[in-house]
């Protein structure tokens with residue numbers, strides 16, 4: 001059985017290299033940051049008069065990050 005040059009695993013027809021935890025962690029952090037930023041941006045768009053309290057900004061950032069992580073997982077693990 002041939003071995004994969006990258007991960008040294010068995011090189012079958014359906015072989016896919018296991019993703020390194022560090023790369024996965026970096027992707028999750030990146031998508032969380034992007035989602036949090038989008039959440040912040042959405043609230044800022046609706047908050048033209050500056051009346052939305054900081055706690056609502058905070059919640060939308062957390063929600064955006066959570067949604068982004070969920071989307072990331074859904075895309076990566078179909």
Ligand SMILES: [Zn+2]
Pocket residue numbers: 004005006007008009015016017018
């Ligand atoms: Zn491989």
